[in-house]
Amino acid sequence: KSNPKLSDGTLLSDLINLETREVKMRALSDPELFELEMERIFAKTWVFLGHETEIPNKGDFVVRDMGSDSVLMARGSDGEVYVSLNVCPHRGMKISTHDVGNTMTHVCIYHGWAFKPNGDFIGAPVEKECMHGKMMTKQELGLKKARVAIYGGLVFAxxxxxxxxxxDFLGDAKWYFDTLWCRTEKGMEVLGPPQRFTIRAxxxxxxEQSASDGFHVLTLHxxxxxxxxxxKPGSEGGGGDLTPEMYGTEVYTAHAHTMRCIELDRKIRRLTGKDPSELSIKEKLEALPPPGITPExxxxxxxxxxxxxxxxMAWRPPQVGNFFPNGLFEFVYIxxxxxxxxxxALHAYVPKGPDKLEFVNWILAEKDTPPELKAKMxxxxxxxxxxxxxxxxxxSDTWPHQTLAAKGAVSKHITMKYQSMYENNRLEGWPGPGDVGDGFTKDDTQWRWWEYWYELMTAEN
Ligand code: FES
Ligand code: FE
Incomplete structure (x- = not known):
C-alpha cells in the first residue's frame, strides 16, 4: 500500500477515517488529489463511455472522456467498437475536434497524419518527404488503444x-445488472444523443450520491x-408519501458497484387490488412489468x-445504482x-477538474419496445x-455547495459522515449475491464507495 502525501504534508490517510466512517470535506476539492484520482482511478479501472447504439454504422464515432483524457469511441471497418486516445502521436494535437461524426479516416488538422477508426496509423501527406529519416514503423505510430468491453450494449474501456x-470488475453485480441491461435478445438502444451540461462541482x-444514497429523496426530492x-393518487397535490420508497434491499459488491432494490408491492397492490403475496412471479410481472417491457x-x-x-425483478428490482467510478443508472417505475x-436512464459524471463535472444523460429503451411507449418513456x-x-x-443544487464548502478555510476540515449502517443484515431468503442490507435505506453503499476509492488511491501499482 502507498499513502500519497500532498504538498502541505497531508497524507491521504488523514482525509478518511476508516474507523469512524468520516471523510474530510477537503477531499472534494483538492487539486493535487484530483490529479491522483485521474491517474489511480480513471487511468486504471474500467470506465463507462457510452452505448454502442450511439455508433451503429462503420466509421461512426463519438468523442468522450476517460477521466482527464479525451478518447475516440469509434466503430471500425470490421464492425467492432474501438476506443483510442484522441491525441495525435506526432505532436499531441487533438485528433477529432468534433464531438460526433462518421469517417473512416481521422485526419489530424495540424500536419495531416491520418488514422483508421480502430486507431491504426494510415499515413501522412507527402509521405515520402514527411516520413523521412529515422521514423518509427507505421505499426508503432497508431493512436494509443484502450481495452474495450461491451456489456448489454454499454461500452466500457x-x-x-x-x-x-x-x-472480474463487474463481479457479483452482474447477477443483478443482467436483469437490467440484458432483458431481451435484441437489447437496448439510446433514445437520441445524450444531454450534457456542466456543473461547478x-x-x-x-x-458518492450515485452509490445508492436513498435518504436524500425524502427531503431533497x-x-x-x-x-x-x-x-396521493387522484389528488391535485399533496398527501403523498415517499417513505415506502425508502424500504427495500441495498446491495454492494466488490469494486463498489451498488444498487437500491426498491419494493414494488405497494404499486402492485394499487394496480391489481390484490395482495402481492398471493400473486405468482409471472402475475406480478404482468401487473407491473419492467420499464419498456410490454405483455408481448x-x-x-x-x-x-x-x-x-x-x-x-417482480419484488424488489434494482431501481437506482452505480457503476464505479462515475456511472449511475435509474430504472424507475413512475x-x-x-x-x-x-x-x-444512465448518467456519467465526467470529471473536468477539481470543481467541475460534466453531467451526461442517456435515455434508453429496449429496441423491441413499441414506438408509442418509447416516446412516452x-x-x-x-x-x-x-x-x-x-x-x-x-x-445538482447540492453538489456545488458541497464543493465550495470543501474549499473553506474552516469547512474543509469538517467531515462527511457515513454512520447509519446495516452492516450486512441480509433478509433471510434474499436470493442474490453481494453484501446486502435490508430495510430503510442506509449509508453502507456510499461508504463502500469511499472505501474502494481509498483502496485504489492507495494501491501500490
Ligand atoms: Fe498531428 Fe502533427 S500533431 S500531424
Ligand atoms: Fe436524487
Missing amino acids: TWNIEGPSFE NWKTAC RWLSEVGPYR MLPEVLRRFSDDQLRV PSPDGVIGVM LRLGVQLLGTSGMVEQDD
Whole structure:
C-alpha cells in the first residue's frame, strides 16, 4: 500500500477515517488529489463511455472522456467498437475536434497524419518527404488503444491492458445488472444523443450520491410527493408519501458497484387490488412489468432469467445504482395517468477538474419496445431526469455547495459522515449475491464507495 502525501504534508490517510466512517470535506476539492484520482482511478479501472447504439454504422464515432483524457469511441471497418486516445502521436494535437461524426479516416488538422477508426496509423501527406529519416514503423505510430468491453450494449474501456477482466470488475453485480441491461435478445438502444451540461462541482459529490444514497429523496426530492408523480393518487397535490420508497434491499459488491432494490408491492397492490403475496412471479410481472417491457415481450424476459432473478425483478428490482467510478443508472417505475411508466436512464459524471463535472444523460429503451411507449418513456425521462429534468435539478443544487464548502478555510476540515449502517443484515431468503442490507435505506453503499476509492488511491501499482 502507498499513502500519497500532498504538498502541505497531508497524507491521504488523514482525509478518511476508516474507523469512524468520516471523510474530510477537503477531499472534494483538492487539486493535487484530483490529479491522483485521474491517474489511480480513471487511468486504471474500467470506465463507462457510452452505448454502442450511439455508433451503429462503420466509421461512426463519438468523442468522450476517460477521466482527464479525451478518447475516440469509434466503430471500425470490421464492425467492432474501438476506443483510442484522441491525441495525435506526432505532436499531441487533438485528433477529432468534433464531438460526433462518421469517417473512416481521422485526419489530424495540424500536419495531416491520418488514422483508421480502430486507431491504426494510415499515413501522412507527402509521405515520402514527411516520413523521412529515422521514423518509427507505421505499426508503432497508431493512436494509443484502450481495452474495450461491451456489456448489454454499454461500452466500457480501460488503459489497464493487462489488468482484471471486465467480468472480474463487474463481479457479483452482474447477477443483478443482467436483469437490467440484458432483458431481451435484441437489447437496448439510446433514445437520441445524450444531454450534457456542466456543473461547478467535484465529480465525487455526484458519484458518492450515485452509490445508492436513498435518504436524500425524502427531503431533497420531497416535491415528488407534494406535487409530483408520487402525490396521493387522484389528488391535485399533496398527501403523498415517499417513505415506502425508502424500504427495500441495498446491495454492494466488490469494486463498489451498488444498487437500491426498491419494493414494488405497494404499486402492485394499487394496480391489481390484490395482495402481492398471493400473486405468482409471472402475475406480478404482468401487473407491473419492467420499464419498456410490454405483455408481448414478457415471455422472452421470463425465459432469460433464473427463478431467483425473476423473483427479485417482480419484488424488489434494482431501481437506482452505480457503476464505479462515475456511472449511475435509474430504472424507475413512475406512476402516471396511463398506469405506471418505466423510465431508464444512465448518467456519467465526467470529471473536468477539481470543481467541475460534466453531467451526461442517456435515455434508453429496449429496441423491441413499441414506438408509442418509447416516446412516452423519452418524454417522462426528459421531464424527470438529466439536464431538463426536475429530479436531478434538485441533486445538482447540492453538489456545488458541497464543493465550495470543501474549499473553506474552516469547512474543509469538517467531515462527511457515513454512520447509519446495516452492516450486512441480509433478509433471510434474499436470493442474490453481494453484501446486502435490508430495510430503510442506509449509508453502507456510499461508504463502500469511499472505501474502494481509498483502496485504489492507495494501491501500490
Ligand atoms: Fe498531428 Fe502533427 S500533431 S500531424
Ligand atoms: Fe436524487
